[in-house]
Amino acid sequence: MKETKSELAGTDRPDLKNHNEKNAQLDAYRRDATGQALTTNQGVKISDNQNSLKAGTRGGTLLEDFIFQEKMTHFDHERIPERIVHARGVAAHGVFKAYPGNERFTKAGFLTDTERETPMFVRFSTVQGPRGSADTVRDIRGFAMKFYTQEGVYDLVGNNAPVFFIQDGIKFPDFVHAMKPEPHTEIPTAQTAHDTFWDFVSLVPETAHAVMWAMSDRAIPRNFRSIQGFGVNTFRMINADGEAVFVKFHWTPKQGLTQLTWDEAQKLAGRDPDFHRRDLYDAIESGNYPEWELGVQIVPEADEHKFDFDLLDATKLIPEELVPVTPIGSFVLNRNVENFFAETEQVAFCPAHIVPGIDFSNDPLLQARVFSYTDTQLIRLGGPNFHQIPINQPVCPFHNNQRDGYHQRAIHRGQASYEPNSIDNNWPTETTPAASNGGFESYAERIDGRKIRERSPSFSDHFTQARLYYRSLTPYEQRHVVNAYVFELSKVQRLYIREREVLEILCNIDLDLAQQVAIKLGIVIPPEKLNVELPEVTPSKRISLEAFPAPDIKGKKIAVLVHDKVNQANVDAVLAWAKEESAIAEVLAPTPAPVLSSSGAEVMADGMQRGEPSVLYDAVVMVDGDNYDQVLKDGTAKHYIIEAYVHLKPIVLLGEKADLINSLGLVADEGTLSHQDFKSVAMELKQLIMKHRVWAREPVSEMIPG
Numbered sequence: 068m069k070e071t072k073s074e075l076a077g078t079d080r081p082d083l084k085n086h087n088e089k090n091a092q093l094d095a096y097r098r099d100a101t102g103q104a105l106t107t108n109q110g111v112k113i114s115d116n117q118n119s120l121k122a123g124t125r126g127g128t129l130l131e132d133f134i135f136q137e138k139m140t141h142f143d144h145e146r147i148p149e150r151i152v153h154a155r156g157v158a159a160h161g162v163f164k165a166y167p168g169n170e171r172f173t174k175a176g177f178l179t180d181t182e183r184e185t186p187m188f189v190r191f192s193t194v195q196g197p198r199g200s201a202d203t204v205r206d207i208r209g210f211a212m213k214f215y216t217q218e219g220v221y222d223l224v225g226n227n228a229p230v231f232f233i234q235d236g237i238k239f240p241d242f243v244h245a246m247k248p249e250p251h252t253e254i255p256t257a258q259t260a261h262d263t264f265w266d267f268v269s270l271v272p273e274t275a276h277a278v279m280w281a282m283s284d285r286a287i288p289r290n291f292r293s294i295q296g297f298g299v300n301t302f303r304m305i306n307a308d309g310e311a312v313f314v315k316f317h318w319t320p321k322q323g324l325t326q327l328t329w330d331e332a333q334k335l336a337g338r339d340p341d342f343h344r345r346d347l348y349d350a351i352e353s354g355n356y357p358e359w360e361l362g363v364q365i366v367p368e369a370d371e372h373k374f375d376f377d378l379l380d381a382t383k384l385i386p387e388e389l390v391p392v393t394p395i396g397s398f399v400l401n402r403n404v405e406n407f408f409a410e411t412e413q414v415a416f417c418p419a420h421i422v423p424g425i426d427f428s429n430d431p432l433l434q435a436r437v438f439s440y441t442d443t444q445l446i447r448l449g450g451p452n453f454h455q456i457p458i459n460q461p462v463c464p465f466h467n468n469q470r471d472g473y474h475q476r477a478i479h480r481g482q483a484s485y486e487p488n489s490i491d492n493n494w495p496t497e498t499t500p501a502a503s504n505g506g507f508e509s510y511a512e513r514i515d516g517r518k519i520r521e522r523s524p525s526f527s528d529h530f531t532q533a534r535l536y537y538r539s540l541t542p543y544e545q546r547h548v549v550n551a552y553v554f555e556l557s558k559v560q561r562l563y564i565r566e567r568e569v570l571e572i573l574c575n576i577d578l579d580l581a582q583q584v585a586i587k588l589g590i591v592i593p594p595e596k597l598n599v600e601l602p603e604v605t606p607s608k609r610i611s612l613e614a615f616p617a618p619d620i621k622g623k624k625i626a627v628l629v630h631d632k633v634n635q636a637n638v639d640a641v642l643a644w645a646k647e648e649s650a651i652a653e654v655l656a657p658t659p660a661p662v663l664s665s666s667g668a669e670v671m672a673d674g675m676q677r678g679e680p681s682v683l684y685d686a687v688v689m690v691d692g693d694n695y696d697q698v699l700k701d702g703t704a705k706h707y708i709i710e711a712y713v714h715l716k717p718i719v720l721l722g723e724k725a726d727l728i729n730s731l732g733l734v735a736d737e738g739t740l741s742h743q744d745f746k747s748v749a750m751e752l753k754q755l756i757m758k759h760r761v762w763a764r765e766p767v768s769e770m771i772p773g
């Protein structure tokens with residue numbers, strides 16, 4: 068590849084010689100203190116880290132104790148402001164590889180060079196809650212990706228829903244204020260089930276579609292490994308001939324999509340508030356690297372106006388039946404962070420971080436985002452040099468005449484910090500935009516128009532796609548949406564807000580949905596609202612979670628319940644089978660102490676049933692043994708089975724334990740398996756776990772009053 072002038076200018080940086088090696092670059096900043104002396108930040112060796120300097124053993128502390136002062140001052144400033152939104156998050160490193168053929172529509176090097184492995188950093192988040200809030204709350208998930216490409220850092224800052232709540236960025240502060248905890252009490256934490264959120268969304272119909280996603284199972288994912296990501300905004304891609312197309316980014320997990328039940332989500336918020344971050348960390352540590360396929364929906368410039376919605380409207384998706392997703396590459400997350408603060412907390416994403424071959428559209432939400440992210444980093448990360456924090460640094464050379472500022476880490480050489488200059492031979496210098504050189508060139512879109520504060524009339528249909536979404540769900544997913552609206556609105560104290568949401572929003576989306584919610588909330592819909600003809604929509608087949616099944620059970624967790632006198636052969640069979648399937652089987656005993664097998668041998672426990680409840684697992688196996696009476700007396704074990712059953716999980720009851728179904732007042736169904744020998748049901752169990760839930764078990768009567 069031809070070297071540009073600016074690349075040549077970077078060769079004075081030995082740490083960046085191999086700029087495809089993010090690891091090598093980060094090594095320069097890693098602090099490994101093994102074998103090192105404890106020192107102050109100035110490098111002075113400390114002889115006593117236990118006692119401050121005092122005037123006598125019982126005297127006052129002396130002002131001159133610079134060691135104490137430095138330590139305490141640093142500690143006092145350890146916290147930085149959390150993100151105003153997306154504060155709660157977890158991240159991992161990964162690698163992206165492009166598929167062949169993308170040069171048809173983009174010149175971006177990381178998308179066209181199929182030999183390259185582009186290092187990535189990916190952060191998952193919830194939107195509403197603070198840093199310490201629970202993982203499993205009902206919320207849209209952030210899915211932000213940083214690609215350390217050879218042409219500069221590219222950030223694809225997405226969500227797990229393809230649409231957003233508002234159309235124009237000027238409404239973002241209003242939306243976020245309404246969604247955040249209420250200002251007088253700072254309640255509720257990490258939830259939208261309160262008056263101000265529903266007040267705002269019921270007054271602003273453009274929120275209807277995204278709220279529908281937030282009320283669906285998409286907003287309570289089982290883990291981050293099984294969520295889709297979407298760029299939401301429409302972007303452009305530009306090829307080497309300067310031709311542009313509009314694109315919408317999608318990325319889909321190879322693991323399939325899964326969800327929590329609402330009861331499970333709420334229980335997990337207490338039983339394991341770190342459930343999602345723990346899952347991601349454990350999966351990567353155990354070598355179950357999650358993978359996604361990146362794709363784009365491509366719309367030629369000439370087709371910009373061929374849809375019945377506006378491509379620039381971020382509250383709309385392009386149904387995949389109209390424009391299929393073209394796969395352009397895949398990525399895998401294969402390395403955990405080493406230091407949460409330095410990496411996950413300090414990473415700074417920004418939709419304005421683009422590289423040649425990618426450009427913006429005029430989507431007014433995107434335009435606002437291009438401004439907001441850098442602006443927020445200035446205060447969160449304390450000044451304009453946050454790009455020098457290791458996790459944010461490009462891996463390609465970067466040079467310019469920007470100088471000084473808070474936390475400047477570079478010692479810039481040379482006398483000239485301006486351009487043009489003759490003192491330093493005009494370095495660093497511009498790179499011409501010609502494709503082979505790689506200088507960034509904005510797409511020369513023609514713009515004619517008056518300066519105006521006005522929404523385009525093409526942004527005005529707020530309900531058809533919300534209806535499309537609802538109509539594209541399976542009946543059980545629709546029931547969950549109804550229940551979510553009822554749950555959330557039941558927490559709204561002002562009855563007129565509940566009523567407005569039902570009458571002014573839901574009645575315009577879908578009368579069946581509106582009626583079900585209205586009945587449960589005791590709201591009467593006037594007949595004139597019920598006689599309205601809502602537009603016909605063709606359901607999309609790519610919206611229900613059922614469209615994205617799991618191909619295997621890698622990384623799924625199985626609880627193996629044991630008591631004294633357990634049949635060891637079956638315990639061993641479950642563990643061997645799980646290992647073969649790359650699933651995780653954990654033996655849970657009444658306490659963490661080993662139990663005895665029927666032949667008197669010790670069976671080690673990975674944890675205790677009370678400490679590792681069924682909500683943490685995808686399936687439960689209760690192993691047989693000469694201990695039925697013990698189990699009947701064990702409330703925790705019985706509750707374990709009942710809870711797994713209520714959460715629609717596959718349950719295997721081996722040997723005499725099959726009788727438990729009746730003793731516990733449960734009904735055997737396609738999701739309850741029993742046999743003397745685990746191996747005989749292993750295949751069936753695998754199929755059930757791949758389906759994830761036994762939906763037929765969900766009590767419909769509880770969902771619909773009647």
Ligand code: HDE
Nearest residue numbers: 150153190209210211225226231236239299435439440443
């Ligand atoms: Fe963000 N958003 N956003 N957002 N957003 C932030 O930047 C903003 C929007 C998204 O893991 C902030 O560094 C505005 C859409 C993610 O660090 C802030 C608007 C989408 C993350 C900001 C939007 C997102 C953020 C807060 C409307 C999906 C977390 C902290 C015009 C495509 C990134 C920060 C991470 C974070 C502004 C709308 C996704 C305040 C003004 C649409 C995943 O700058």
